Amino acid sequence: MPEERNIQYVEASVEALQEEMRRDSSIFYIGQGIGQRGGNFKQSKGLWEEFGDRRVRDMPISELGQVGMGVGAAMAGARPVVDIVFLDMIMEAMGQIVEQAATIHYTSNGKFKVPLVVRAAMGSARCTGPHHSRCFYSWFAHIPGLKVVLPSSAADVKGLMKTAIRDDGPVIFIEHKFFYNKKGPVPTGEYAIPFGVANVCRKGKDVTILAMSLMVWHALEAAERLQKEGISVEVIDPRTIVPFDEQTLLESVRKTGRLLIVDEAQQFCGFSAEAAAVVSSKAFDSLDAPVSRLGALHTPHPFNPVLEAAMLPSVDGIVAEVRRLVAS
Amino acid sequence: MQRMRQFELRIQQTYRSGVMPGFIHLYVGEEAVAAGVCAHLSREDYVTSTHRGHGHALAKGVPVKEAFAEIWGKPTGVNGGRGGSMHIYDPSCGFLGTNGIVAAGIPIASGAAMAASLRGDGHVAVSFFGDGAVNNCAFHEGINLAAALMLPVVFVCENNLYATETPFHRVTRNTNVASRAAAYGIPGIGIDGNDVLEVHRVAGEAIARARAGEGPTLIECATYRPLGHFEGDPGTGYRPKEEIAEWKLRDPIDRLALAAMQAGLVAEAELRDIERQVEREIEEAYEFARLSPEADAATVTDFVYA
Ligand SMILES: Cc1ncc(C[n+]2csc(CCOP(=O)(O)OP(=O)(O)O)c2C)c(N)n1
Numbered sequence: 148m149p150e151e152r153n154i155q156y157v158e159a160s161v162e163a164l165q166e167e168m169r170r171d172s173s174i175f176y177i178g179q180g181i182g183q184r185g186g187n188f189k190q191s192k193g194l195w196e197e198f199g200d201r202r203v204r205d206m207p208i209s210e211l212g213q214v215g216m217g218v219g220a221a222m223a224g225a226r227p228v229v230d231i232v233f234l235d236m237i238m239e240a241m242g243q244i245v246e247q248a249a250t251i252h253y254t255s256n257g258k259f260k261v262p263l264v265v266r267a268a269m270g271s272a273r274c275t276g277p278h279h280s281r282c283f284y285s286w287f288a289h290i291p292g293l294k295v296v297l298p299s300s301a302a303d304v305k306g307l308m309k310t311a312i313r314d315d316g317p318v319i320f321i322e323h324k325f326f327y328n329k330k331g332p333v334p335t336g337e338y339a340i341p342f343g344v345a346n347v348c349r350k351g352k353d354v355t356i357l358a359m360s361l362m363v364w365h366a367l368e369a370a371e372r373l374q375k376e377g378i379s380v381e382v383i384d385p386r387t388i389v390p391f392d393e394q395t396l397l398e399s400v401r402k403t404g405r406l407l408i409v410d411e412a413q414q415f416c417g418f419s420a421e422a423a424a425v426v427s428s429k430a431f432d433s434l435d436a437p438v439s440r441l442g443a444l445h446t447p448h449p450f451n452p453v454l455e456a457a458m459l460p461s462v463d464g465i466v467a468e469v470r471r472l473v474a475s
Numbered sequence: 476m477q478r479m480r481q482f483e484l485r486i487q488q489t490y491r492s493g494v495m496p497g498f499i500h501l502y503v504g505e506e507a508v509a510a511g512v513c514a515h516l517s518r519e520d521y522v523t524s525t526h527r528g529h530g531h532a533l534a535k536g537v538p539v540k541e542a543f544a545e546i547w548g549k550p551t552g553v554n555g556g557r558g559g560s561m562h563i564y565d566p567s568c569g570f571l572g573t574n575g576i577v578a579a580g581i582p583i584a585s586g587a588a589m590a591a592s593l594r595g596d597g598h599v600a601v602s603f604f605g606d607g608a609v610n611n612c613a614f615h616e617g618i619n620l621a622a623a624l625m626l627p628v629v630f631v632c633e634n635n636l637y638a639t640e641t642p643f644h645r646v647t648r649n650t651n652v653a654s655r656a657a658a659y660g661i662p663g664i665g666i667d668g669n670d671v672l673e674v675h676r677v678a679g680e681a682i683a684r685a686r687a688g689e690g691p692t693l694i695e696c697a698t699y700r701p702l703g704h705f706e707g708d709p710g711t712g713y714r715p716k717e718e719i720a721e722w723k724l725r726d727p728i729d730r731l732a733l734a735a736m737q738a739g740l741v742a743e744a745e746l747r748d749i750e751r752q753v754e755r756e757i758e759e760a761y762e763f764a765r766l767s768p769e770a771d772a773a774t775v776t777d778f779v780y781a
Pocket residue numbers: 500526527575576577578604605606607608635637638639700704
């Protein structure tokens with residue numbers, strides 16, 4: 148076993164940036180309030196002090212301009228990391244992400260690479276309301292050319308950030324603001340986690356749960372409770388939805404025969420539908436029950452705590468749905 | 476300028492014959508801008524361009540044959556025919572793309588300038604865009620960022636008075652694009668964009684300032700598009716005939732030729748020689764593109780991910 152320390156998710160992400168920026172002087176970091184302030188979530192703490200204003204630069208409130216600059220700099224040989232802070236604000240920059248960053252490698256016939264990381268934090272952190280809670284990952288998965296990363300643990304955020312920075316194409320790197328300050332074990336030495344390799348977070352034999360980001364935590368908590376009832380749950384975190392590790396999911400479903408997909412984003416037309424389709428078309432014979440999905444309701448995020456709880460998937464909801472699946 | 480002009484006319488002819496897919500926007504009449512600006516750039520400098528970008532591509536050094544084949548969608552094109560007219564890219568000469576999205580190249584140029592400035596290699600970026608771009612947020616954000624960071628970039632507006640069929644004065648209260656530079660605390664200058672010598676002089680100063688670390692400049696070039704917005708648009712329904720005729724008299728190539736002859740710098744025969752030389756070059760490019768094979772459908776999923 149490699150040596151580990153218990154550090155915050157956000158600290159692990161900063162370590163990755165720090166180590167990569169020391170290694171490669173073409174990496175720079177831009178975003179709002181990420182300089183001396185160190186970021187809303189402390190997600191860039193210490194970078195400005197170490198690398199200075201030239202490589203760690205506060206931005207005006209110009210999301211499209213920031214990403215556009217990232218695209219141009221990446222085409223011109225740099226490796227920019229653009230911090231959007233709240234994923235909600237990424238909508239302001241969609242044109243540059245979709246039409247430029249994602250597309251240029253293809254339309255240039257591979258002549259221009261766009262090694263750009265766009266980083267942002269998603270999700271509800273309890274009543275953060277419609278403009279500070281969104282989970283837009285499926286939007287990006289739909290765009291050819293973008294890789295989409297959803298780290299759910301401190302160890303993963305560090306290892307995946309390193310891979311994101313070293314990737315030669317644009318990567319949408321989406322953390323969850325709810326667990327930025329939660330601690331987890333992180334290896335001490337150098338490591339990177341490859342894209343497209345799912346993590347089997349918990350082994351089980353009765354039901355498979357596929358979950359991303361914060362929903363992995365919910366699924367693990369539900370699995371713990373269900374264990375006491377004698378239901379054995381396997382929890383799979385794809386870690387990146389593009390590329391998507393179909394194999395690990397299919398193997399698990401072939402073993403358990405039951406699948407629940409938990410999705411913090413609105414379920415309609417989202418990634419959970421894609422994953423369900425993959426399993427239905429490639430492991431249909433192994434299924435003992437129809438694939439089930441638990442996602443957010445098709446509403447904006449309400450501010451009111453009662454309404455918000457009604458809108459989002461919960462641990463209780465997961466427990467109930469797994470019971471139903473096992474009984475069916 | 477001759478190369479750009481004849482290239483565009485040959486593209487127009489080819490397109491009209493029905494063999495070229497897609498749709499194209501021609502740069503005819505605006506050549507002085509690309510020529511005057513790009514004369515100051517090396518292959519290591521960067522340019523972002525527009526939907527009307529064939530001229531910028533040639534002026535920045537994209538090979539004529541490969542540009543022709545690209546616009547024709549042939550696999551021998553500079554981007555394998557994958558991009559076409561509005562997606563011409565060439566890293567070997569710092570050409571960061573024509574662009575199907577109005578104003579999108581502006582912040583991209585700022586970013587290229589940022590990369591150059593981090594390296595401290597003295598290279599600059601130039602962004603060309605139309606009057607249609609200046610009311611878009613990418614214009615504001617891209618220029619403000621470049622100004623805030625004092626980046627080595629020059630913003631060149633080709634104000635041809637119309638965005639498709641919409642006259643500029645109908646969609647903004649301030650039609651003086653150069654004056655908008657004041658909003659960003661950078662120099663702004665309006666010039667005759669059909670006078671290549673004036674473009675050359677002013678762009679030279681702006682580019683020298685950028686190289687010296689003195690930050691960005693906004694240059695507004697007054698110019699005109701005598702043809703339609705795209706090939707197929709007669710371009711007459713929304714503009715007075717007199718206006719078109721008047722601007723044709725200010726053709727940038729004719730003006731330079733006349734000035735050069737009057738100054739005794741060149742004889743008419745020499746100009747004809749240049750024309751014929753360019754004609755041969757363009758004809759070769761046309762033949763190269765024409766004889767190129769069709770794309771192989773099996774390559775459709777290549778290059779999606781780097
Ligand atoms: C963001 C965006 N909106 C709309 C269009 C459609 N469109 C293509 S060219 C054009 C007009 C552009 O005018 P201008 O920038 O003045 O350039 P010109 O065609 O005059 O050279 C428009 C509206 C587009 N390509 N991009």
